[in-house]
Amino acid sequence: MTELKPVKEGKVREIYDNGDTLIMVATDRISCFDVILNNQVSKKGKVLTQMSRFWFDYTSDILPNHMLSTDVNDMPEFFRQPRFDGNSMLCRKLTMLPVECIVRGYITGSGWASYQKTGTVCGIRLPEGLKESDKLPEPIYTPSTKAEIGDHDINISYEESIEYLEKAFPGKGQEYAEKLRDYTIALYKKCAQHALERGIIIADTKFEFGLDEQGNIVLGDEMLTPDSSRFWPADTYEPGHGQPSYDKQFARDWLKANEGHNWTLPQEIVDKTIEKYLQAYTQITGKTL
Numbered sequence: 001m002t003e004l005k006p007v008k009e010g011k012v013r014e015i016y017d018n019g020d021t022l023i024m025v026a027t028d029r030i031s032c033f034d035v036i037l038n039n040q041v042s043k044k045g046k047v048l049t050q051m052s053r054f055w056f057d058y059t060s061d062i063l064p065n066h067m068l069s070t071d072v073n074d075m076p077e078f079f080r081q082p083r084f085d086g087n088s089m090l091c092r093k094l095t096m097l098p099v100e101c102i103v104r105g106y107i108t109g110s111g112w113a114s115y116q117k118t119g120t121v122c123g124i125r126l127p128e129g130l131k132e133s134d135k136l137p138e139p140i141y142t143p144s145t146k147a148e149i150g151d152h153d154i155n156i157s158y159e160e161s162i163e164y165l166e167k168a169f170p171g172k173g174q175e176y177a178e179k180l181r182d183y184t185i186a187l188y189k190k191c192a193q194h195a196l197e198r199g200i201i202i203a204d205t206k207f208e209f210g211l212d213e214q215g216n217i218v219l220g221d222e223m224l225t226p227d228s229s230r231f232w233p234a235d236t237y238e239p240g241h242g243q244p245s246y247d248k249q250f251a252r253d254w255l256k257a258n259e260g261h262n263w264t265l266p267q268e269i270v271d272k273t274i275e276k277y278l279q280a281y282t283q284i285t286g287k288t289l
Helices: 042-058 109-119 158-168 175-196 247-257 267-285
Strands: 011-018 021-026 029-032 035-040 066-070 087-092 100-104 135-141 200-211 217-220 229-232
Touching: 021 229, 029 247, 042 066, 042 087, 042 175, 042 267, 087 158, 087 175, 100 175, 135 175, 158 175, 158 200, 175 217, 247 267
Parallel strands: none
Antiparallel strands: 011 021, 021 087, 029 035, 066 087, 100 135, 100 200, 200 217, 200 229
């Protein structure tokens, strides 16, 4: 069996070149504040891959996505070993667009911090008198740049996203920016409704898109996982303060509250984190991992 090496490693994912396709492996690593922690969170990679698979299938009527298979039998022999089973995805190769597509349905996190200072989020003026965690009248699209590991993504306005896209794809900036915004809002609305019916509020999330060989926009990367989204339990939702969550906010909160952590979580926080991820997966998909 030929040992394969990833051609690219992200904070959580490893990407392998498979000729005219890619294999994306979601590891059990966890990152907070753009730092890879020293802990491994068992089963986390499977949750990310299988949740993305669910959402890719669910939204294929809105636009195509890069997923071809999550069955390791469709991949080279190297991937037919336990560490890749369930957390690997065979994907189409895309030319990725240089903008992270963030959508916010509720005001929280950096959006809430910005609103308190200026009454705006990424240049978008919001109604006065909003409380932390309030639902917004309509979801808002707030793109950001894509940072390298160790750097932070930078929030940009919709107008700036046109410039970023124009630089990378001359003559296409406006068209791509409009399509990314419209796809992002449409995906969020459909999926947020599904999740809400199952007791989970999707407060915000991010999508990534690329171009296929024909120049069509295709949904890529991961989709609506606890790593890329804020999931709140609907039954305890109460505006006016931060909400409990099914995502890695739990780990972030512990790091913020404990100095000298050296980017290492105690085992009980690791256990609680994967418990949250698995609960979100089961509620949203109706299946257990």
